[in-house]
Amino acid sequence: MDFIFSKRAKITFSILMLIGVIAMIFGFMNDQTDHHNRFWANIFINGFFFFAISLGALFFLALQYATEASYMVVVKRVIEGTSQFIYIGAAILIVFFLAGTFHWHHIYHWMDPEVYNPDSDHYDAIIAGKAAYLNQPFFWIRTLAYLGVWCYFAYLFRKRSLMEDELGGTKTHFKNITSAAIFLVFFAFTSSTASWDWIMSIDTHWFSTLFGWYVFSGIWVSAMIFLVLVTIYLKGKGFLPAVNKSHIHDLGKWMFAISFLWSYLWFSQFELIWYSNIPEEVTYYITRIEHFKWLFFGIFFMNFVFPMVILMARDAKRTIGYLIVVGLIIFVGHWFDVYLMVVPGTLGELHFGFMEIGMFLGFLGLFLYVVFNAFTKAPMMVKNHPYLEESKHLHI
Amino acid sequence: MADKVIYATYDDDTVLLEGAKKLVAKGVHIRDVFSPFPIHGIDPVIGVKQTRLAICAFIYGLIGLSLALVGMYYFMIVDWPMNIGGKPNDFFYQNIPAFIPITFEFTVLLAAHGMALTYFLRNWTLPGVEARNPYPYTTDDKFVMEIHPADNHVTVDELSQMLNETGSILIEER
Numbered sequence: 001m002d003f004i005f006s007k008r009a010k011i012t013f014s015i016l017m018l019i020g021v022i023a024m025i026f027g028f029m030n031d032q033t034d035h036h037n038r039f040w041a042n043i044f045i046n047g048f049f050f051f052a053i054s055l056g057a058l059f060f061l062a063l064q065y066a067t068e069a070s071y072m073v074v075v076k077r078v079i080e081g082t083s084q085f086i087y088i089g090a091a092i093l094i095v096f097f098l099a100g101t102f103h104w105h106h107i108y109h110w111m112d113p114e115v116y117n118p119d120s121d122h123y124d125a126i127i128a129g130k131a132a133y134l135n136q137p138f139f140w141i142r143t144l145a146y147l148g149v150w151c152y153f154a155y156l157f158r159k160r161s162l163m164e165d166e167l168g169g170t171k172t173h174f175k176n177i178t179s180a181a182i183f184l185v186f187f188a189f190t191s192s193t194a195s196w197d198w199i200m201s202i203d204t205h206w207f208s209t210l211f212g213w214y215v216f217s218g219i220w221v222s223a224m225i226f227l228v229l230v231t232i233y234l235k236g237k238g239f240l241p242a243v244n245k246s247h248i249h250d251l252g253k254w255m256f257a258i259s260f261l262w263s264y265l266w267f268s269q270f271e272l273i274w275y276s277n278i279p280e281e282v283t284y285y286i287t288r289i290e291h292f293k294w295l296f297f298g299i300f301f302m303n304f305v306f307p308m309v310i311l312m313a314r315d316a317k318r319t320i321g322y323l324i325v326v327g328l329i330i331f332v333g334h335w336f337d338v339y340l341m342v343v344p345g346t347l348g349e350l351h352f353g354f355m356e357i358g359m360f361l362g363f364l365g366l367f368l369y370v371v372f373n374a375f376t377k378a379p380m381m382v383k384n385h386p387y388l389e390e391s392k393h394l395h396i
Numbered sequence: 397m398a399d400k401v402i403y404a405t406y407d408d409d410t411v412l413l414e415g416a417k418k419l420v421a422k423g424v425h426i427r428d429v430f431s432p433f434p435i436h437g438i439d440p441v442i443g444v445k446q447t448r449l450a451i452c453a454f455i456y457g458l459i460g461l462s463l464a465l466v467g468m469y470y471f472m473i474v475d476w477p478m479n480i481g482g483k484p485n486d487f488f489y490q491n492i493p494a495f496i497p498i499t500f501e502f503t504v505l506l507a508a509h510g511m512a513l514t515y516f517l518r519n520w521t522l523p524g525v526e527a528r529n530p531y532p533y534t535t536d537d538k539f540v541m542e543i544h545p546a547d548n549h550v551t552v553d554e555l556s557q558m559l560n561e562t563g564s565i566l567i568e569e570r
Contacts, residue, residue: 267496274493277481312454395437 003239003375013369020362027355033347040105041346042356044096046363048198049222049338051089053367056223057082058154059187065157065180070387071250071394074242075231077380080161082226084374085367086154090147093198097143101136107346110134110204126205134201142197146190153183161382168384191216202345206284208273214265215341221258221303222334228255229327230371232320239380245318246394252317259307259330266300287344295350296340303333335360400552401427403530404559405566406539409435415562416441416541422558425547430534453511460506464499530570 024039031039061079064072072079100108109115114122116131127134156179164172192212200211208214228251234240235248273281288296306326316322343351382388406412413435416426426442429435439446469488472478472495477485484490516522534540541564545552552569559567 267493271493271496275481277483314450 001239001380003380005372005376013365016361016365019358023355023358035106037105037346038351040107041342042359045338045342046359047092047096049335050363050367052219053223053226054083054085054089056219061157062180062183065176066184070390073385073387073391076382078231080158081371081374083154085370086151088370090151146194162378165383170386173386199341203284208269210269214269217262217265218334218337221262224254224258225327225331228323242392246396249318252323256307256311263304291349299333299336303330400545401570402543402555403568404541404564407565409539411563412539413438418562426541427544428542430540432535452514453507456510457503457507460503464502468495
């Protein structure tokens with residue numbers, strides 16, 4: 001069945017984007033912070049958050065291929081469509097990094113060449129010690145490599161999926177397994193390094209070996225939340241007749257399980273640094289606890305306790321109402337998680353107002369518009385996938 | 397005839413499942429099914445209620461959680477406050493991150509052991525207890541359905557007839 005992008009949805013998303021544009025313009029003009037850092041921080045928070053959702057969807061798709069899982073075949077087009085935002089997300093990130101290179105913002109303190117100059121007043125011995133890794137040419141090589149390869153795989157899986165509809169047989173299926181395995185190995189490595197380069201380097205002096213996994217679990221859980229919500233929406237509109245309660249249950253289980261993974265890694269990072277109490281490590285948490293105390297701990301409890309208490313029972317994961325309520329709460333929660341990765345290191349204290357809300361809504365509108373547009377490009381149900389029949393009869 | 401029991405043996409789980417569906421549709425009450433592995437989808441057919449083991453596990457977990465927290469509070473804050481790495485130990489909340497790993501482990505420990513013990517007790521499959529299995533080959537490759545004619549108000553012959561139609565390879569009366 002083909003997806004019809006309703007006029008109402010189009011108008012809604014366009015209004016959201018308009019709000020975003022207004023928020024950007026007014027935010028930029030009223031931004032009193034140095035180098036409009038607040039504005040650029042918001043570009044990065046939203047750009048990364050929505051890019052991460054499509055990246056997480058791409059990862060989840062590759063996971064389905066590599067494990068030859070059958071249960072998600074009927075929602076494969078939903079996962080694929082979500083991953084198609086990755087090109088625009090990557091473009092937004094590149095614009096943001098370019099702005100850093102041209103010193104339009106100072107989110108990345110280490111991009112200033114003065115900190116590497118021993119004669120300068122701004123010389124920073126710690127950052128200069130990291131120069132072998134943290135220098136602009138190498139940063140750009142890495143960034144372009146991550147984005148290029150990820151986008152290539154998103155393009156490849158999409159092309160193969162459409163090809164499979166035409167050709168049939170199992171050839172595409174086996175090719176996908178190999179490609180997915182290669183992607184997963186690449187992603188396992190680069191999801192960590194990308195989070196160091198893009199996010200951890202904001203707090204240049206600070207480091208945490210666990211940071212990559214923490215960011216990755218955030219990426220994954222955001223993607224799962226979005227997939228649950230959008231699947232429920234599409235099923236409610238009647239575009240996914242083959243999806244039954246068991247598929248929703250399985251998606252709900254993922255949302256539940258990865259919330260635990262995220263909470264586990266969030267807490268592990270906090271616990272180890274709290275326990276060892278080494279000055280160069282605790283600074284990260286001191287900033288967050290001094291200026292963002294309620295938000296910081298509140299987000300953790302929200303993202304951990306809501307899924308745990310509400311979604312633990314089997315029936316809750318099969319009830320659409322519970323999934324929507326919990327999903328929406330932790331969706332916002334994980335946006336704030338990204339907010340708390342970026343803002344304390346760039347602005348130092350809480351800035352939250354019309355600009356933050358407006359830009360979040362604007363990017364949400366853009367994201368949904370692109371994803372829904374991708375849904376219209378292909379039939380919502382795959383044809384000729386070897387496990388399609390098995391997936392239709394999923395029963396748990 | 398009240399203590400008569402009919403055992404129908406099958407050599408395939410799908411045949412048994414389909415047979416059970418037909419029998420239940422005719423109003424026959426199936427007391428139990430013995431099989432070497434869980435048969436997917438048999439529970440609702442023969443009217444086995446959803447397990448309450450999960451609720452037990454949750455309660456055991458809660459007990460573990462509270463016991464661990466109360467224990468830590470007493471040992472580390474009230475009875476003998478210890479200075480470990482200069483961490484403040486005057487109040488419970490100041491030290492709570494240090495207690496989380498133990499709390500987590502104790503919750504899992506109690507939930508897992510409680511669940512296993514409850515399962516064994518409820519099934520009465522404790523060590524040394526004699527197995528209540530009518531046919532040892534149901535632990536290998538056969539599947540057996542247990543029907544009590546007393547539940548059903550039909551004669552043994554009628555029941556045998558019905559079971560034959562479902563593809564049972566052996567029908568025995570004990």
